[in-house]
Amino acid sequence: MDTAISQPDANSEPIAAHTCAAVLVAAPASGQGKTTVTAALARLHARQGRRVRVFKCGPDFLDPHWLALASGAPVHSLDLWMTGEADCRRRLHAAAGEADLLIVEGVMGLFDGSPSAADLAERFGLPVLAVIDAQAMAGTFGALAHGLQSFRPTLPWAGVLANRVAGERHAGMLKEALREPAQWLGGLPRGAGFELPERHLGLVAAHELGDAMARLDAAADAMAATPIGKRLLHEWPQVRFEPAAAEPQAHIAPLLEGRTIAIARDAAFAFIYPANLDVLAALGAQVAFFSPLAGDALPACDAIWLPGGYPELHAKALSTCGSLRAALAAHVAAGKPVWAECGGMMALFEQLETADGAAHSLWGLLPGRVTMHKRLAGLGPQQLKLGAHTLRGHTFHYSSCETPLIPAAFTGRPGAEARTGEALYVHGPVRASYFHAWFASSPEATARLFGAMPIELEREIPEVDAHAR
Template sequence: MPSTRCPAILVAAPASGQGKTTITSALARLHARQGRRVRVFKCGPDFLDPYWHTLASGAPVYQLDLWMTGEEDCQARLTAAAHEADLIIVEGVMGLYDGEPSAADLAQRFGLHVLAVVDASAMAGTFGALAFGLQHYRKDLPWAGVLANRVASTGHAYMLRNAIPEARNWLGAVMRNADMTLPERHLGLTVASEVPDAMARLDAAADALQDTPLGQMSLQDLRRWDTEFPLLHDARAVPALLAGKTIAIARDAAFCFIYTANLDCLQSMGATLRFFSPLANEAVPDCDAVWLPGGYPELHADRIAGSAQTRSSLAQHIAAAKPVWAECGGMMALFETLVTTDGQTHALWGLLPGEVTMHTRLAALGPQQLELATGLLRGHTFHYSTTETTLQPVARTARPQTEPSPQAGEALWQQGAVRASYFHAWFPSSPTAAASLFLPTGEVT
């Protein structure tokens, strides 16, 4: 593929909670329903926002992170998107300059033009100072402009507009509107598939955006934010380490933290993927290995406990010494009991010894890496629970550029062919190491 140019925007903000996801989804929905090809990406390790972006754009959504996914992977995915899309939108993470690497780092590395979304509900002239600071804090940051969000009235919008000296930088005001609010819970946004009126909310947001200068831009207008994406040699081909293997994956409202790139990675190594729902009490399909991804077991503890057929078939799979990889919520379901924040104790599958306790505050958050004999997996951790178990860790994760220690990082527990951890792995960071999670111990060297 030759190099190509495509409008590319990074939707950022001064902090979390400003409405980045809503505006990103609204912009994607606005152009998608006009028949344009939109590709959306999410900056950083996030499972939840991409559900909304996928619904809005009608296309798969992948993560971009200069550390977790790596610069080469980011470049390859952006280049591939540029060859098939009319518009690329990347949602940032936290505030524009927060984190290492930050959304600003990503924007500068790939020439993504920053669209700053600012919750202007409690400000007027200061809006201009905040926008100026975001634009000029770092030299040569590609800039698209600023959008005021949750604006109270046309008069309020007029004051905000007057705070921006350069007309080109003003992309409009989106009024406060409960109809376009995306519902949240303790780990972030509610998964779009669980919200009956999800598309109506996206359409309401797109309608609101359509009344702004940003929303009224044609494809030709968007070309002012063109970015060139050069051809790169695709070095991401992986050996067929899982050829002939079938991997059964739990997937429903309780087990929904699944990177699309992880599914792609397993398939690229030759695996056949089959899905089942523990909440529907479905038996584990005939397979060579099982993946129990993260999610919300704490919201569905009674249904998980009542999924006798799922538990029985999983126990048979484990008894046959077939591999199980369980991460975060998937791991939690394997333990004996779960104590929720209201103090109630719920029985779980009891396939690992121990008790999980939910807390009202985060227990762990941040990038992590797991060193296996087969390679180094990058990923992250994000959970509100802690676990007490008689199992002893066989390994621990570590933060980037640090060594694992007994006092830090997430434990990797192993009992027979079951391996479990709070660690969420990004499989493409080391396909060989990822494959080893689904093969009998020692089979991959």
Template sequence: MSSKVICPAILISAPASGQGKTTITSAIARLHARQGRRVSVFKCGPDFLDPHWHKLASGRPVYQMDLWMTGEDDIRRRLHAAAMQSDLILIEGVMGLFDGEPSAADLAEKFNIPVLGVIDASAMAGTFAALAYGLRHYRPQLPWAGVLANRVASARHAQMLEAGIAEPGSWLGAVMRNPALTLPERHLGLTVASEIPDALQRLDAAADALADTPLGKMTGEDLQRWAVEFEPASQAIPVAELLAGKTLAVARDAAFCFIYQANLDVLKSLGARLEYFSPIADCALPACDAVWLPGGYPELHAEALGSNASMRESIKKHWHADRPIWAECGGMMALFEELICKNGQGYPMWGLLPGKVRMQERLAALGPQQLTLGKETLRGHTFHYSSAETPLQAVARTARPGMSPSPEAGEAFYQSGSVRASYFHPWFASNPVAASRLFLNEALT
């Protein structure tokens, strides 16, 4: 068994969403990567979008971690591996520090990782210190790195904020308000970094701003104050190569970009060969045994997807040949007959599933889910702004943790010939055997 490894690590959190956690996490990663340090970044919770920015900032793959969805052993294994090949580990929290079950604070306590509190100070003065004190002391055992003021108006404003801090050693500086540091957003979260022409320049600007703070001036030696001892996890159970000899075509472009790096790793460990294609730009599927249509933004590219007749016919040919297709969330949306956008405009889709999907202003579903197929259970989550209107009957349903499947709280799992589809986003590493069955022609329920 591997031995313990020591590496500096911090968990970046905040009192609530929208405080600038992703910008600050990416800025720290970019700053230290520019200085030649190896930075590993993780994201708390089932988030597809923030990791795009973290990957650009660090130049390294980014993985999710969640005490329920990915599990403690998976987290321990990834942290230990990262510590062996990194000079700094960053973990971006989810929502507010104590929000959710489990929360970012739970993860910090479990692995003894110091918390950096990021607070949007744009509309406060003395209250900043109260928030910082509350984050620090709400849980007495919480490991603490310090607090950073974000979106500060002026040097005078920063002085006022610092003066109120009860523990001066907690003050790690102020990042001034600057529109150039803003990471653009849309429904579901941040815009994918690859779609922003000046994405790297934005991260460099954020890193430059951070460099003027006590946090940004820390050297590799200074970072050792946050050194954490990472213990090895138990030996992972070897994964049988259940997809050996199979080629999986994976949709990956601006319309289908919600892909966990860990899911790709699992498919490779199962023996699959991965071929990527663009349903927007390509004319046909690559030669393959199965297709994976992941989530993303088909609603933003509905016209292009609907008008790519050659790709539609290629996917239908694959389906008529009874070859497996796994479609999750946005991937499933493209398989219906019509996609209706929020403005009421409808676009023809690929027509493998009867019915239509309709975009709406408010979230239709959000939260952790698990899917049981036969004797196997996959953990994951759901997060979507559309609803499906279809005569298809669900062959199974997901359930919230600790609950039984139900139409009110779970997502439908549809099957039509060789198509399996759901709004459910699975974390393949939670059950590689179950994940492999999504890409094989065998009974699932």
């Protein structure tokens, strides 16, 4: 993190720690039901009038849609590398000061990744609630629970909850398999009508389903019948959250003051961290949202942000946005900046071939074509160096692009050599990459992306095979 931060005045009053009921929901692997359990707990307590704040461990745009709907509050990411420990500490401390219950949903398996959900839990003293898909097991449930709890003896522990339970008899077998029956926090039934649907990038976003709230209420009803659902908040683990050493966004220079950034936001361009919008506001920018799918005109603006999303699911509709295409071309011709990440970049190419083999003509601001695949083409943490500043973030996509453009720079994995990540393409005032940026990791670099000052790339990149991505 390269933001210059002023230290608090030595004569100022120290910021008090906050104590709050809190838990981190984890699992032995992806697909066990972490989001369902987290959302059910959040919805159960929120509809009882409690103030609930939920966080998502690691980079994720889709689970937070459900968690925000369930809790009624924005959902931010926590990641010891991408967002940084100080940022995590600041967000947790602030949330604990205003909430009755704080829930963090883990990522992948409890010990997967570096840093992992377990690392986050241990760093901040968050007791782990382990969710295990028990639909095809009995006694092994106890072995899994014991292994998760004892693998790292210093890890705070809350208990274990079974998912996809066949019935009362099955639940009894699972509870009896535990070495410590007190660790049993209940089970959610299989096929109860509250499963959250998925597709190739993860969960279907809540706003795309007409029955999203009904699903959450059904999950909350099932959770209410479990031991943890019946537990009063004062019976939950109480966690003390210390303040961060400084408040970073209070000291961000207003490098984008007086500038308006137009941001595409709809079902095709929905991958926007709420924290990124906070950084733009702290930089002094005004934002104007528009929906390409709704036929909105491009707002009057100084710069454009085309976020990631699902352009491949809406390629036919996007191909008919003739007026918007012309407005984007005029914006670029005027030399005004465009930052396009992942799905936003895909929409700027000349052609997109969907998974069914259909080809769609898109907006043509970048030469080349994008092809969808059935397997992941990019996944993991990445960082992008822009002169003296470095943006952290990640990549996650199922497509590849073919273009005559020569990459102006590459993102990289933490600790790895350069050119191990995604290409950054520079075409006039357009900057485009599969890289998803976490703006708070470098407000200065963010301001550069939106035209506050010229972008200085770290080095010249020799000609390479641009068809590799």
